[in-house]
Structure formats: C-alpha cells, structure tokens
Amino acid sequence: MPLWQLLLDAAGALLVLVLVYGLALVVRRRLLSRHGGTFELSYRVRSERAGRGWLLGLGRYSGEQLEWFRIFSLSPRPKRSWRRDALDYTGRRDPEGTERMSLYPDHTIVRCLSAEGDVELAMAPTSLMGFQAWLEAAPPGTATTV
Numbered sequence: 364m365p366l367w368q369l370l371l372d373a374a375g376a377l378l379v380l381v382l383v384y385g386l387a388l389v390v391r392r393r394l395l396s397r398h399g400g401t402f403e404l405s406y407r408v409r410s411e412r413a414g415r416g417w418l419l420g421l422g423r424y425s426g427e428q429l430e431w432f433r434i435f436s437l438s439p440r441p442k443r444s445w446r447r448d449a450l451d452y453t454g455r456r457d458p459e460g461t462e463r464m465s466l467y468p469d470h471t472i473v474r475c476l477s478a479e480g481d482v483e484l485a486m487a488p489t490s491l492m493g494f495q496a497w498l499e500a501a502p503p504g505t506a507t508t509v
Contacts (some may be wrong), residue, residue: 387437392421394439395432400424402490405466406431406443407483417465417485424497451476452498455491 395401404422409415419434420442427448430441453474458466462485466472470485473494486494 384437388435391437391439395421395423402486402493403467403470404431404490405470405485407485410481410483415461415465417462419467422484422486422490429494429497445475445477445482447498449478450482450498452495458485 401421401423403419405417405419407416408418421432421434423430423432423441425444428444428446429450431443431445432438433442436442453476455471455473458470458472462472466485467487470487471491473484473486473491475482475484484494
C-alpha cells in the first residue's frame with residue numbers, strides 16, 4: 364500500500380476519533396443537564412499567579428451540593444463539589460488582565476470561603492443571582508452569610 368494511502372487512512376481515523384469525542388461531549392452535557400440546574404461555571408484551581416489557574420466547566424445544583432464538572436472531560440462524575448452549609452460568599456469582582464481571555468465573556472468572579480480555604484468561581488450575573496439564592500435557601504438552623 365502506498366504511503367499516501369496510509370496517511371489518508373490515518374487522517375480519516377483521526378477525524379473519526381475527533382468527531383466521536385465531540386459527540387460524546389455533547390451527549391455528556393445533555394445527560395448532566397437533563398434534570399436542570401446546570402450553568403456555565405469556571406473554577407480557579409491554582410491562585411499562585413495572578414489571572415492564571417482557571418478551568419472552564421459546568422456547575423450543577425444537586426440537593427445540598429454544588430457540583431463542578433470539567434467542560435472537556437468525559438467523566439460523568441463531578442471533579443469538585445461543595446456543600447451549601449460549608450460555603451460562605453465573601454464577595455465578587457470583575458475579571459482582570461488575562462482572566463478576561465481565560466473565562467467565558469461577561470462572567471463575574473465570586474470569592475467564597477470553604478472548609479478547604481478560599482474558592483474562586485466565575486459565572487454569569489444571572490447564575491450569580493441563582494447561586495446567592497441557593498446559598499440563602501439553606502434549611503432552617505444553618506448559618507450562611509450572603
């Protein structure tokens with residue numbers, strides 16, 4: 364078999380793999396959002412360097428937890444989750460410098476305090492209103508500050 368045919372077969376196989384991966388991402392997102400309560404949510408995993416460490420993802424409210432899924436992962440399980448009673452809203456700010464290019468357009472950065480330390484999330488203003496309402500709607504007897 365000539366070399367050009369092998370290269371063409373390899374390119375075709377690579378294209379099929381990329382298409383299958385893309386289709387799997389779409390199916391995963393539909394499965395995650397079928398019960399509602401999902402929204403675009405970025406999470407800052409590393410805060411050592413200013414403006415760096417952001418990962419795009421999806422957020423989903425699941426009872427008393429906020430679950431975070433990486434956007435380009437095929438895993439059906441959340442990468443991180445935070446309990447409502449262990450998450451305190453401390454403020455918000457607009458993206459600065461390189462953060463504007465790392466995050467979805469028009470997202471606001473939210474700072475929270477959890478048992479593990481500071482948590483920075485980025486979400487749309489409408490999602491922020493839902494997030495604050497979710498924190499405030501904690502069951503009676505739990506202390507949250509919003």
